[in-house]
Amino acid sequence: MALPSRRIFIQDGFKIVSLGLALPHIFTRAVQAAGQDAGRGSDVMRTPETQSNDPFANRTLIVVQMAGGNDGLNTVVPYADGLYYQNRKNVGVPEGGVLKLDDRFGLHPAMGGVKSLWDAGKVAIVHGVGYPNPSFSHFKSMDIWQTANPEGKASEGWLAKLVKGSVDRRGHPFAGFAAGGTLPPALMSPDFPIPAVDNASTFKLLPDPRYAVDAPARQNALVQLYGGVSGDGPFAQVLQSTQSSTLESIGQLQQVHAAYKPAVEYPKDGFGAGLKLLAETITGDLGVKVGYITIGGFDTHSNQKNQQARLLQSLSDGLKAFWDDLTAQGKADNVMVMSWSEFGRRVGENGSNGTDHGTATPQFIIGNGIKGGHWGDPVSLSDLDKGNLRHTTDFRSVYSTVMDGWLGAPAEKLLGARFPTLGFLGPGQAS
Amino acid sequence: MSTLSGQYHSSAALVALRTTISGAAESRSGRGAPLVDERDRVAHLLRRAGFGYSPDELDAYARLGVSGTVDALLNFQQVSDDLDERLQRAGLDLNKAGDMQRWWLLRMIYTKRPLLEKMTLFWHGLLVSGTGKVGLPQPKPEDPAPPNLMMDQNAFFRSHALADLATILKGISRDPAMVVYLDVRDNRKGKPNENYSRELMELFTLGVTGPDGQPTFSERDVREVARAFTGWSLDAERKFIFREGQHDGGGKTIFGKTGRFGGDDVIGLLIDHPACAPYICRRLFSFFAYDDPEPAVLAPIVDLFRSSKGSIRAVVRAILTSPAFYSQRAYRAKAKSPAELIAGVARVLQLETDASTFQTSAKRMGQALFNPPNVSGWPGGASWFNTTTWLERVNWVNRILTIRKDDHTRPAALFGFVQRQGLATPEQAVEYFLRLLLDGQASPEQRQALLTYVKDGDLWKAGQPLRETDPAVDRKLRGLVYLIMAMPEYQLA
Numbered sequence: 036m037a038l039p040s041r042r043i044f045i046q047d048g049f050k051i052v053s054l055g056l057a058l059p060h061i062f063t064r065a066v067q068a069a070g071q072d073a074g075r076g077s078d079v080m081r082t083p084e085t086q087s088n089d090p091f092a093n094r095t096l097i098v099v100q101m102a103g104g105n106d107g108l109n110t111v112v113p114y115a116d117g118l119y120y121q122n123r124k125n126v127g128v129p130e131g132g133v134l135k136l137d138d139r140f141g142l143h144p145a146m147g148g149v150k151s152l153w154d155a156g157k158v159a160i161v162h163g164v165g166y167p168n169p170s171f172s173h174f175k176s177m178d179i180w181q182t183a184n185p186e187g188k189a190s191e192g193w194l195a196k197l198v199k200g201s202v203d204r205r206g207h208p209f210a211g212f213a214a215g216g217t218l219p220p221a222l223m224s225p226d227f228p229i230p231a232v233d234n235a236s237t238f239k240l241l242p243d244p245r246y247a248v249d250a251p252a253r254q255n256a257l258v259q260l261y262g263g264v265s266g267d268g269p270f271a272q273v274l275q276s277t278q279s280s281t282l283e284s285i286g287q288l289q290q291v292h293a294a295y296k297p298a299v300e301y302p303k304d305g306f307g308a309g310l311k312l313l314a315e316t317i318t319g320d321l322g323v324k325v326g327y328i329t330i331g332g333f334d335t336h337s338n339q340k341n342q343q344a345r346l347l348q349s350l351s352d353g354l355k356a357f358w359d360d361l362t363a364q365g366k367a368d369n370v371m372v373m374s375w376s377e378f379g380r381r382v383g384e385n386g387s388n389g390t391d392h393g394t395a396t397p398q399f400i401i402g403n404g405i406k407g408g409h410w411g412d413p414v415s416l417s418d419l420d421k422g423n424l425r426h427t428t429d430f431r432s433v434y435s436t437v438m439d440g441w442l443g444a445p446a447e448k449l450l451g452a453r454f455p456t457l458g459f460l461g462p463g464q465a466s
Numbered sequence: 467m468s469t470l471s472g473q474y475h476s477s478a479a480l481v482a483l484r485t486t487i488s489g490a491a492e493s494r495s496g497r498g499a500p501l502v503d504e505r506d507r508v509a510h511l512l513r514r515a516g517f518g519y520s521p522d523e524l525d526a527y528a529r530l531g532v533s534g535t536v537d538a539l540l541n542f543q544q545v546s547d548d549l550d551e552r553l554q555r556a557g558l559d560l561n562k563a564g565d566m567q568r569w570w571l572l573r574m575i576y577t578k579r580p581l582l583e584k585m586t587l588f589w590h591g592l593l594v595s596g597t598g599k600v601g602l603p604q605p606k607p608e609d610p611a612p613p614n615l616m617m618d619q620n621a622f623f624r625s626h627a628l629a630d631l632a633t634i635l636k637g638i639s640r641d642p643a644m645v646v647y648l649d650v651r652d653n654r655k656g657k658p659n660e661n662y663s664r665e666l667m668e669l670f671t672l673g674v675t676g677p678d679g680q681p682t683f684s685e686r687d688v689r690e691v692a693r694a695f696t697g698w699s700l701d702a703e704r705k706f707i708f709r710e711g712q713h714d715g716g717g718k719t720i721f722g723k724t725g726r727f728g729g730d731d732v733i734g735l736l737i738d739h740p741a742c743a744p745y746i747c748r749r750l751f752s753f754f755a756y757d758d759p760e761p762a763v764l765a766p767i768v769d770l771f772r773s774s775k776g777s778i779r780a781v782v783r784a785i786l787t788s789p790a791f792y793s794q795r796a797y798r799a800k801a802k803s804p805a806e807l808i809a810g811v812a813r814v815l816q817l818e819t820d821a822s823t824f825q826t827s828a829k830r831m832g833q834a835l836f837n838p839p840n841v842s843g844w845p846g847g848a849s850w851f852n853t854t855t856w857l858e859r860v861n862w863v864n865r866i867l868t869i870r871k872d873d874h875t876r877p878a879a880l881f882g883f884v885q886r887q888g889l890a891t892p893e894q895a896v897e898y899f900l901r902l903l904l905d906g907q908a909s910p911e912q913r914q915a916l917l918t919y920v921k922d923g924d925l926w927k928a929g930q931p932l933r934e935t936d937p938a939v940d941r942k943l944r945g946l947v948y949l950i951m952a953m954p955e956y957q958l959a
Contacts, residue, residue, distance in 0.1 A: 102840075171685065172668055174842055216832060217839070218852040231852040233830070238854070241861045243868045243948075246941045252922045253945055257860075259915035260953050269756070269799045273848040274856075274954040281853040331840075336649045336661040386657015387649060392664070421685070 091443030095317055097326045097357075097372045098194065099399075100219060101350070103333035104173060105376035107396030109343060110146075111160055115139050118416035126339045126384045136160075140409070145348035148355030149399065156407040157358070158399060159459035161433055163414040165395035165426025169378065173334070173392070176377040181221040183431055183450055193434065195224035197444055198324045208283040209321040214309035214328045222327055225272055228280040235292035235312060239285060258282070291319030298363030301356045306330045306349050310357040318364045324442065333376060337387035350374075354401065371402035371441050375430070381422055395426035398433055400459055402441075410457045432457055497907045500797040506905045507532050507792055513959040514754050514800065515539050515786055516580025518810030521902060536786050540628070540779065542579035552576055556820040560614060561603045567825035567835045570620070574809035575821065585627035585782070586620065587805065588753050590835075591843035593638045593670055595619055595647035597836050613704055615643035616836045631746060631776035635671070635733045639698065640706040648841070651699040653692055655714040663692035665841050667736070676741035677761075683721070690718040695729040743771040750781055755791045756799040757847060763790045798907075798958040801850045804831035806959055807859060811866060811951060814903065815878040822874035827865075830858040851957070860952040867948045880943050881934040891928065892920040895946060903950050912953070920946050 106126075113119050114130045115138060133141030134150040140160075142150050152158050166185050170176045182189035198211040211222050211229035218231040232238050242250040261278045295315040301307040309328040316323045330350055335342050354372065361367040379396030395414055411428035418425060431454045438446035440460035447453045501507050505528045512519045512527060516539065519527065527535045538545070553572060558565040577583045595616065603612040619641050626634050638644050639662075645651050648662035668674055672682040697713030700706060718727045720735055727735070736742055747767045751759045767784050774780040785791055802810065808824055811817075828835065832855050838844055869877045889895045896916045900908050908916075919942070920926060926938040934940070950956060 170674075171664070171688075172674055173840070174668075175674055213852075216830060216852070216854040218849070223848075225848075228853070231854050233854050238857065239861075240857065241864050243864065243941065243944060245868065245870070246937075246945075249923075249941055249945055252919050253949065256915045256919040256949050257952060259918075260912050260949060262911070268797075268958070270801055270848055270851070270958055271954065273851055274957060277851045277853060277856045278954070281856050284853060336659055337652045385652075385659050386654055387652030387659045389649075389652075389659070391660045 089443070091441075093369045094442055095323050095326060095370045096437060096441060097313060097328070097370060098221070099350070099354070099372060099374040100221075100327070100329040101333050101346075101374055101376040102177075102329055102331040103335075103376070104176075104378045104380060104392055105333040105346075105396055106335060106339065106343060106390055106393075107376075107379040108382065109339070110143050110347065111136075111162070111397045112141050112143065113139060113413065113416065114141050116416055122383045122416070124384065125388050126390060139413070143344070143347045145344045146351040148351035148353075149401075150351075151355065152358060152401055153407060157403060157405065158401050158407050159405050160409050161398045161400065161428055161457060161459070162409060162411040163395040163424065163427030164375075164398050164411065164430050164433060165378070165424075166429055166431075167426075169394040169423070169426070171378070171392040173377055178220070180375060180377055180430060181219065183434055191225070192219070192221040192223045193449070194221045194325045194327065195227055195229060196449055197438060197442070198222075198229070199224060199227040200444065200449075208280050209287065209316060209323050211325045212313070212316050212321070212323045212327070214312045214326065215305075217329070219327055219329060222325070226276065228273070228276040230280055230284045230288075232284075232288065232312065233309075235288055235315065238288055238292075240282070254282070287321060288316075291315055291321060295319060297360055299356050299359045301360070302349060302352045304349050304353075306353045307356065310353050311360075314357060314360050314364070314366075317361065317366050317370060335380070335389050336385065336391060337389040339384075339389040358401065368403050371400065371405065371437070373401075373433070373437055374399040379424065382416060382419060382424060383422055394420075394423045395428075398430075400433075400437075405459050408459075410459050428457070429454060436460055497909060500794065500905060500907055501792050504528060504531055508535050509905055510792065510797065511535055511539075511786065512580070513806075513810070514584075514791075516584055517574045517577075517806055518813045520813050520816050522816075523813070532792075533787070536783065539579075539581035539786070540783055542582045545578045547578050549573060549576055560617060561605060563597050563602060563834075563836065564825050566597075566614075566617060567828065568821045570835050571805065571808060571821045571824050571828065574805055575812040575817070575819070581782075582624060582627050585778075586623045587803075588750070589623040589627065589634070590620065591753075591838065591846075592749060593623075593634070593644070594838050594841050594843045595641075595643040596838050600643045600646045613642070615641075615646065615704065619643040620836070628777075628779035628782060630774075631742075631771075631778060632733055632737050634778070635666075635736070636730055638670075639666075639695070639729055639733065642700055642704050642706060645698065645700055645706065650695060653696050653698065654712040655693075655696045658689065658692040658696060658714075660688050660692045662695060664688050666732075667691065669842050671736045671745060672739055672741045673745045677744045682739065682741040687720055690720045690727075691732050693718055694720070694727045694732045698729055737776055743768045743776075746776075747771050747781060750778075751785050754782070754785050755788075755796050759790065763788070798955055800959040801847050802957055802959045803844065803846065803850060804828040804833035804855075804859075805835065807831070807957070808862070810959075811863060815866070815880075815947075817866070817875060817878060819875035827858060827862040831855045831862070859957065860948075863951040864948050867944045867951075878944075878947075880947065881932075881939055884932055884939065884943070890932075892917055892926050892942075895943060896920060899947055899950050903947075904953070904955050907955065908953075916946060916949060919949060 108119065109126065109128050112128045112133050114133045120127050128143055132144040134144060134146060135141040136153060149158060166179060170179065179185050181192050183193035194211060208230060213219060213222055213229060213231040216231060216233035218229060222229045240254065261275050292315060295318055297311055297314065301311045306328065313326040313328060316326065330346060332342065332346050358367060361370055375398055376396050378392060378394055380390035380393040382393065385391050414424040414427055431450055435446040435450060435454040436456040436459065438444040438449060439456060501510055508528045509519065509524055511532060512524065530538060553569060556568065556572060558569050560566055560569060574583050597616050600615050603614045605612060622637055622641055626637060648665055649659045650662045653659040653662065667683045667687065674681065676682045693714045697709045699709050699712065715726055717724060720727060720732065721739060723735065725731065744764065747764055748759065751764060751767065767781055770784050771781050790796060805828060808828055812819060832850060833844060866875065867878060869875055883889065887898050889898055896913060900906050925942055932939055
C-alpha cells in the first residue's frame, strides 16, 4: 500500500494539515495532536501531567449557550429605568415580580436559583456584550460568537482551538465535552474530534447479542477498516477521528458513569440531564477543560412571556442544582460557568407580544473564586442605534478574561488580537 | 413559542469543517476509478436522487442506463406507487410525532418514486417548519379530526416537488404550518413581525450575501417585506385567509423598487433578485452532488433556472445529467443523512418492516423528521458525525443485522444472498457484499480486515455446503455485513 498522504485543505486557506498514517489511526491521533503542539511550544495550555503544581491544571469552563437570541432586557431587568417600561408595555417584566439585585437591576422572576448564587457572591453579570456591526441573522451571529471572528472567516471553533492545545501525548479524548447529541460549532475542529454524548448509559458499541464472543474481532476489524480509508475524499478525516475518539471515550465514560452519584436532584428536563452529565465528567476527573451545553428556544418573536419564563426557569434551576452538586462533591472551586447568546432583542416590543432580533445582551459568569457583581457598562435605553442597543463590551473581552484568567491559555494568541480583560477574575472593582 | 426550539448548528463560516474537500482524489490506493461502469453510475444516481436500491432495483435501473434512469425518476407519474396498503398495515397514529416520522421513513424505504420522496425531503430542509412550534393535532370530542399542519405541508411539498419556484414560494407563504412557524399570522398592519420576512430572504431564497459577496438585502428590506405580508393569516379552522383589514396597503421600497407591494409581489421580486437563481441552484446542486460547486459548474444551471422561469424540474434534470455529478469529486462526497442511511440499509437488505423504533434511532442520529433543529434545517455534512451519532449509526446497523426474531422487523434474509449468489468462500462473500454496498471500492487493507474477521474462529469450513444456522452464516455473515455498513465509505452517499 502506498503511504496515504492525508491532506486537508481548509477552505479559506488558513492552514494545511498533512500527516502520514502508518499505525492504526487510533494511536496516531494523540501523537499527531502532540506533534502539532510541539511546534507551538508549551505555552498553549498547561496540562495536569506536565505541570502538577499548575493552578490552572484542574480547572473546567462550562459554556452554556442560550440559543435563539435571549432577550437580555427581560433577563437582567433595568426596572428603575422608565424607558424600559415605555418600550415594553406588554412584554416588560413588572417591577413587583423582579428579583432585585440593587436599586437599578433585578433578575427575571423565574431566576430564583441564580439569584441565590448572586446573593452568595458567585455571579458576575457582564453587561451589554456584543460586537461591532452586529448581524441580525441567528446563523451569522452564532458563527461570529462560535469562531470568535466578526468577519466570519475562521475555520475552527474557538473552544476547539483552545482545548486542542491542551492535549499531550496521552490524547485526552475528554479535553472538551459536549452534553447532548450535537457537537456545537464552537467545539468543531477538522482534526480534533470532541465527544458529544447525550446519554452515558447508551454510549456503548453494541455486540451481536448472540455472539458477544465475537465483539473483540469486530472491534479490531472496525479499527482496521477506519485506518484503511482513503484519506483523500471529503469527510475521511472527520469519520476517522470521530470513530477513534468514540472508541477511546467509551471505556472511560462507562467507568465514571458507574461511579457517579449525584448529590442533588436535577430538574427533569433536557438541560438538567445535560448538566448532570457534565457534573459526572467533572467529578470523574476525566480532564474536561471545556464542557458545553445548549438550551434552545429563546427566539421569542411572539408570546414571549411564557416561553422565556419557562426557559429561564429551566436555566436557573438547572444551574443551581449543578452548582449544589459540584459543591457537595468538592469540585465547585474548579469550575466556572459562562453563558452566552448570539444576540439580545429589539428594545421596543413587536405587535405579537414578542420581540424581534436585536443586539447586545448580558452574559452570566458563575464561580466560587470570581468577583460577583456588575461588570461592563450597562446599556443605554436612550442612546439607541435604529431601535437597537449599542454594545458596551466586546464578547472577545469576556473570552480573553476567561482564557487568560481562568484557564491560563494565551488569549491574545488564540484570538489573534489583544482585548482588554474584565475584572471579574482578578483585582478590580465591580461597577 | 419560539421557532428555534432546538440546537443551532448552521454555520456558514464552518462549512470548511463540514466538507474538508481536498479536490481531486489522487491516491485511492488499491481502488479502481469510481463511476466508470454504467452500473456504478446508476448506483451513485440512486443513492443521490433516491434512497439507494435493492439488488433487483439496481439491476432493473442499470438496464435502463443513466439516461433512462434519470427519465424514469423524473417522470415518476408513470410509476404506480402501492404504498397505501403498507402504510395502512403499519397501524400508525398520525397525530403522534413518532408515527409521522415512521410514516415518512416507510415511504422512503418502499417508494417506487424515490426522486419525489427525495425532493420532498429537500424542500422540508429548505423551507423549514417543525412540529416543535407548529404543534400536533389534539383531537377532542367536539373536533375529532383537527388538521395536521405538518403532514399537510409535507403533502404540499410532495405535490409540488418539481414545480416552478414561484408556485412553491406562493404556496409555502400560505401554508398553515409555515404561517404558524414563522409568525406570519402575527404580522399585522402597524404591528409588523419580521420573522418570516427575514428568513424568507436569508434562508429560503437569497442567502445573507450573494455571489458578489455583497449583502443581498438590507434591514430596511426586512421591515418592508414584513409589511407586504401583513394580513396573511389563518382562520378559526387553521386555513389560510387574507385579512384585508390587517394588511398594510401603503407604498414600500424593496430592493430599491417602490410600489404598493403585497406578498405575491415580493415573491416576484425575490425570483428576479440576482442572488436568487444562484442560491437555489447551489442548494439543489449541493443537495444532490457535492458542496461548494465550482462557479463554472453552476453557471449553466443558473442560466437554465432563469431561462426556464425557475423550473425546478429543469434544474434537477440538469444536475442529474451534468458531468460534474458523475465526476470523481462527486463520488462518496456526501455524508448520508440518518434518513438516507436507514432507508438505504432497509432497501438493500429488502427488509420487511413497519419501521417501529426506526424513528427513535433517526432522532438519536440527529434527524427527527418533521422537526428540524431550527429554521435553517439540518446543516448536514460533517455535522452528521459526532461520537453519539456515529455510535447510533453503527449500533442501529448492528441491531438490524442481528435481528433473529422481532415483531416489527423480519430478520434480514442474508442466507438468500448465499444461495442466490452461490457464495462458497469467505473471499466470495467479502467481494460480493463490497460490490453490492460499496461498488467494490475498498483498499487492500480493508479487504484484508474483513477477510480476517470472517475467517477468525475458523467457522467457514471450506468445501462444505452452508446451512442458514451455521455460525459461518449466523455469526460471521451478519458480522461481515455489519462491518461493511459501519465502514466510513458506507456512511457517505
